Amino acid sequence: MLNKIPQAAVPRLSLYYRALLESRGKDYISSEELSKLTHFTAAQVRRDLTYFGQFGTPGKGYAILGLTQAILSILGTDKNWDVALVGVGNLGSALLSYKGFAAQGFKVVCAFDSDLRKVDKTLEGIKIQDTSEIEPTVRERNIHIAIVATSAESAQAVVDMLIKSGVKGILNFAPIRPQAPASVNILNIDLSIELERLAYFLTRSRV
Amino acid sequence: MLNKIPQAAVPRLSLYYRALLESRGKDYISSEELSKLTHFTAAQVRRDLTYFGQFGTPGKGYAILGLTQAILSILGTDKNWDVALVGVGNLGSALLSYKGFAAQGFKVVCAFDSDLRKVDKTLEGIKIQDTSEIEPTVRERNIHIAIVATSAESAQAVVDMLIKSGVKGILNFAPIRPQAPASVNILNIDLSIELERLAYFLTRSRV
């Protein structure tokens, strides 16, 4: 089964995982029930899961505990991930205090900013370091995931530094598309673009 | 040409727009040049643009001013959009002070929170109102776009209120998928899911 896995199947896996957590009372759950909880079709649920293996029992469904663990393992969130944060402005600070990460095994363990007024201050128990310390710190702590919440202007330089320091995955909030080698994964979250998508839909639907 | 427009073409339009802004020195730009700037293929640039009309001149390319204006008009960002913000925690405050929105014609004009310690405080020139005031305020001000930055628990109720008040597009940061009628567009930005996608890619690529 050399089937290629659609990109969009991965975030769906995360949603199946959430639905499984909500269903922990029972032992088994069917693709039909998962469909109801996630609003994807039952066929898509089954198809998505088979991209990664065979987890179900015909006639019964999926063992909730087993599937939960399987998805954790597929996503890699059965392990802990140390995360570096660059840019401790409004958004960066908000991300630093966001409690949702911890539950999935992500932990921001260091934070950087180029603003000297912020450097050496402590936020959420983390001492903010100067951006010049990105490379030694990230390399030494063996960090593979970073969040970039800097201005558009500094973002590419920061991304370059992070990659040089061994980072392999970046969640980028700066409103540019940083360039990076194919071995590095960059996910862009671009608020303006999302609002523009909304404006587009609204403009169209009125027509 | 009743071609259906791929969902993904819309955010690409936003990126073409940005590239056009960067190219304002010249009068014309070719799909090849837009391709270099955006890292989409030239064929895709041309195809995307023709979903919305004919903007180019063979032998010359696209008139930068004209195409810029055309994209603005397609996206609906040639007009101003008033935006309501619900949830003024860390993330909500950060969004309130985010300066990037204004440039694209989006303006947060009212903010709501259920925490009475925040209500009546002023942030970025906006007086925070109690969530009970969502319906009258949003309806009276004729607001069609809202940003939801509440907890997972309150999000669905807030979304319901917003929809009842006439909101047609919602940018949702709460880690749930709110249910809404098809006439309402909801875009979800889910930080945990994005981090899980990164973890997945990292776990896979090492194999």
Added chain:
DNA sequence: TAATCTTTGTGAAATATTTAACAGTGTCGT
């Protein structure tokens, strides 16, 4: 054990999206 029921896993069909290739159209220099 056999008959019936439930639900998975998966080929095959349908749909959606991207890429390739090039005919046609306008530009530009002479």
Added chain:
DNA sequence: ACGACACTGTTAAATATTTCACAAAGATTA
């Protein structure tokens, strides 16, 4: 005005993704 050139718009092919539909697998009941 003409010929060489540049670039778009689009048709067709290639890919990717989702949906359908059902055979096979196991569960359950008698």
